[in-house]
Amino acid sequence: MIDILYFAWVRERIGLPKERLETDAATVAALVEELKSREDRYAVAFADTSALRVALDQELSDFSASLVGVREVAFFPPMTGG
């Protein structure tokens, strides 16, 4: 089981802030493909992953990273703090 979090317009497009998933995806990219195949709203949110960032267990990572041992994946647009 893996927790998936969405922030900012990713959250708005998918329509929820968080979900828990059983997945066999080995990488972030594979997880994204799995999500896109589920419903249109995921396909829209993940249409251009170059516009997205991903964090694994609250550390910035990238889409080629492995999900082995990861408990929390977060997807969001580039940050705009400060």
Added chain:
Amino acid sequence: MIDILYFAWVRERIGLPKERLETDAATVAALVEELKSREDRYAVAFADTSALRVALDQELSDFSASLVGVREVAFFPPMTGG
């Protein structure tokens, strides 16, 4: 008549903050030579003019500048504000 002001260690070496002088010196450098010839304390204060700065009528200038029309000359070490 010209007002001459001294600041920081230039003032301390010469022993006064300000004096008024009648001079025919055409340039700052000529004025410095005239002062140095007056007394040892001036010679000591002006021994190394590369360590000094000069302002003419409250604007930074240099030792080759003309004194024509100048009412106030100030000598001081490099500034250390801030």
Added chain:
Amino acid sequence: MSVRVQSEPFDFGAECAGFGQGGKNVGAVVTFLGVVRDDSGTLNRMEIEHYPGMTEKAIAAMVNEARNRWSLADILVIHRHGSLKPGEPIMMVATAARHRVAAFEAAEFLMDYLKSRAPFWKKEVAADGAEWVAATDNDEIALKRW
């Protein structure tokens, strides 16, 4: 060293008042305050979303990196989330050091990193609609300085 992530307002003057001024070896304090702008004059509010947990970790990592790079007597970072009105303080950074260059550089370093590596997202809500603030290329370029 202090990091606060909060929805409550903070008092910039009060935070500046005593910051970093206790020690004998502090010669320079730099503070930065970020404020909600209203360029168009139509902004109703700014909503700041964040990633609880990761936010605190990410800022702590930046603060540690700043302490490694510069000799700093003190650091303060405050960043708000939630709903903010035009003119309200969003966040602040303060640094204290012996010399001005370290205090300035550390403050700018923290700002550049907070801007694009701390998980905050700003949404501008105006009378005619809401829009997520987009990150700019300059935000990434700013990081290359460090």
Added chain:
Amino acid sequence: MSVRVQSEPFDFGAECAGFGQGGKNVGAVVTFLGVVRDDSGTLNRMEIEHYPGMTEKAIAAMVNEARNRWSLADILVIHRHGSLKPGEPIMMVATAARHRVAAFEAAEFLMDYLKSRAPFWKKEVAADGAEWVAATDNDEIALKRW
């Protein structure tokens, strides 16, 4: 825009409290505070001499130059002269702008120029003697950035 040259202390927190935060287009405020350091632990006081008349003119010229180079909503410069104790505020600069880069650059520009182009001279008076603070090569090098 405000420039004050004074012997009286000033209250850094109070000066920061409302600075630059009135306008709709201010997104960034940077402040710098300079404090009397006591590295050796033997400093009795710092005496700051200045050139009345020229000081105000020189600072006004720097402030005007900063306004020409950056789009600034407000600038504040306060510089003290006279006798100061360790830990006391010497001077401060504050800048307000739309964006952080302008606010930071203008504050650093003003600091670099105040350091070596405003007619102030610092003397450190310790138990074992008094010494004029020497300008450093770095002070002049800092100006080349602008």
